[in-house]
Amino acid sequence: MSDTAMHGRVALVTGAASGIGAAVVARLRADGATVATLDQVASDGGQASAIADLRSAEAVTAAIGQLRAAVGPFDALVHCAGICPAGGTLAHDDAVWLDVYSVNVLGALRVIRLVVPDMRGRDGSIVLVSSINARFATPGLAAYAASKAALEELARTAALEFAADGIRVNTIAPASVDTPMLQASFARAADPAGARHANVQRHPLGRLGTPADAAELALFLASPRSSWITGAVFPLDGGAGVTRR
Template identity: 75%
Template sequence: MADGVMHGEVVLVSGAASGIGAAVVQRLRAEGARVAALDRQPVDGADASAQADLRAGEAVAQAVGQLVSALGPVTSLVHCAGVCPAGGTLDDDDALWLDTYSVNVLGALRLMRQVVPGMRARRHGAVVLVSSINARFATPTLAAYAASKAALEEMARTAALEFAPDNVRVNVIAPASVDTPMLQASFARADDPDAARARNVQRHPLGRLGTPGDAAELALFLVSPRSGWITGGTFPLDGGAGVTRR
């Protein structure tokens, strides 16, 4: 809609093909933004899309260049892409940990390197990084994932301080269990997927899993002018799970 809160903005969304990323694309476009979608898979429903693996810096640079050529300078970034391998602290070798960090932490950094300098030059921009409740709690079955999300949050705090003089804001969304293909895959690995899902729901005092739409609403707020005096924050999106962690 032409009069939406994001009218005139160009937002780059990573991990845009499914889950939270796909919902963010739809919500931002509904509020008037032009959305540049990035994923390893084809993306439908965006104003422009490109494919790249976040592990490859050159591929990321080329993809972002294509998107900027199509839509103009990026004014906001919402980084939703991520990987979530299962395993405890000693269960996996260096390769898995390095790969997890390459996507979840360096992937965000590679995107910021491409778009934040332009935001700083224009003195206008917002970055939202999707983390996880697991960055704050011991997570024996997802050790590499949890550690990478904790690193992502610390990088966001540092970036927020560095970019603030140029009016570029950086914030983090920290979801608990959002009903996405990634979460569904974790249930599928259990001996009894239905029971695993039921146990997970019980960990959330509000009595349900989150939806991609829940995350999209928070992402919209954090990139919009409505949050213009907010930076360096990590915002739980957890149905109360962070209060009790039961």
């Protein structure tokens, strides 16, 4: 790709402190974007940064207001933030499920509410990071998988509702991307090295994804290059969705 498609455009990246979010920040900046970052811990790499817990509408509102004052109205959002507690269907009480939904679904909605007014009439683009687990039964990650399925339906509905304003909404659904979140899941296993090897084998291309893989797709969807794409869910899974194994 050229390095000019995002020149003059302002992007907000959530979950920007590490993993996919940090890679997205770097890739958008390399393509010419002005980038603001949001996370619950300090993040760098953007021209402006703020800290907020997505569970708090007040904190998110204040943080995005701070970022807008620093960089201007937003043309694009790449929402990478999320949590992934381990546990099967009966493992957790209501509080855990509500917490996962507050971060993974309502957290996205809290950010979207604040950036959509900026994007009207500006060819805005919203990119939400979901998971392959939104469409496959996922024993041991029940709340996470359910929340990601809800996120994808939110994206499809928003895509239709915002289309008249020229705002596109798309979703990336990664399989196993080698991030701190995935590494933590391996560390919980009795045999971490064996767990990693078994996970790699689930992907026909024979490797885990990288944050850079996700960032490249996020850049395309955030930029005007994808101007006739909305309401789509893009697998980013090394072939895992072709034959789940």
